[in-house]
Amino acid sequence: MRTVFALCEVTYSGRGDTFLPLHPRMILIKNDGSVSINGYSKVKPLNYMGPKSTFTEEKENDHLIWAFDSSKENLTIRIHEIFADNYFDLQEEGPGLVRDGTEPQLQKWLSENIEVIDENLVFLEREFNTEAGPVDLLAKDVTTGEFVVIEVKRVAMSSAVYQVSRYLDALDHPNKRAMIVALDVRPKTRVLSDKKSIGWKEVSFPVHCQ
């Protein structure tokens, strides 16, 4: 991995066209050939290019031209001055990020503990397929006999209401209702759910569940 602090300007052409004016920036080149140009602030790089590119260095007058080309995209860095240039070999890919509290985990846990949503529910199926797409959880209300379509989210926003409504419509049965279950149901989403007669429930994710 190489980190270069340099006074440079950058042009990109591909999915769009961009230009980054001349200014000191930090260029990060990884071992897979991916590049990113970082500015003074923010997590995201200002400019970047994915891993499938070929690198060529040229000299034009008194500045360097670094070109990263792939079949569909092209990133060019015009370097006026290099302030620092450091290389360190990370050797190998290394173990990746371990995530916890993801939507699939929450979905699995809820399928096994569906009573936390509503004690009258019995679990039927996960990822139940409909015309409108797969329903996260399909359950049955034992007191009313209704099929219950459940959309699971970490954070539920308005779009979840429309999504679960489509699933409910796609379910060809007269006795049915829909619910949103999430760690966080946004205020506006609650209002919209109520308006559309979609149930909603916030649950806590179990600590250190597998």
Place this chain on the structure above:
Amino acid sequence: MRTVFALCEVTYSGRGDTFLPLHPRMILIKNDGSVSINGYSKVKPLNYMGPKSTFTEEKENDHLIWAFDSSKENLTIRIHEIFADNYFDLQEEGPGLVRDGTEPQLQKWLSENIEVIDENLVFLEREFNTEAGPVDLLAKDVTTGEFVVIEVKRVAMSSAVYQVSRYLDALDHPNKRAMIVALDVRPKTRVLSDKKSIGWKEVSFPVHCQ
């Protein structure tokens, strides 16, 4: 800006919980306090934290603990060994990225050249407000008298169909139709549009339009 090559492990807790096992990584700390932990490959950092955090350094046994804390999130880096530690001052924010071929530009251009969508259309309004949100372009079909709700996208995916459907429903007029106009309308989106009687059209972005 500071770049640190180190053998470290990282834990994050906030919007989710993650753990990054012990391995050599590159830590990037910017002037606004944002941090990212970069691996051997890929553009995106493995772990990161936004600009609003406070940094504290502690020593635990024989390794350093770097903590980045904000009100809702917490990133902790356990450093076992530092291989390299470089600092360079980029001084100031600098001019940002200049984009071309963005959705707002496309929208503006289409409003002035609406005949490229359909020669029977006349442009009425941009960002026309409805209950469901602002319609990108509102036009009128002079042959049928219909109001035409147009959703402009660079790349149109299925969600655009639902989005424009909501706008169409929100438009309180009997004579109306909806369309998706994009540089790239995805295959599945075409099928869904046809099914829902939403029109769609691919347009080419004009070269070097202002």
Place this chain on the structure above:
DNA sequence: ACCTGTGTTACGCGG
């Protein structure tokens, strides 16, 4: 502070 929408989204997964 909350919500809405965009992005050269990037990335992984499935066909």
Place this chain on the structure above:
DNA sequence: CCGCGTAGCACAGGT
């Protein structure tokens, strides 16, 4: 290889 949906999306803009 392409198409699709997700994300600790990040970030900008509006209310």
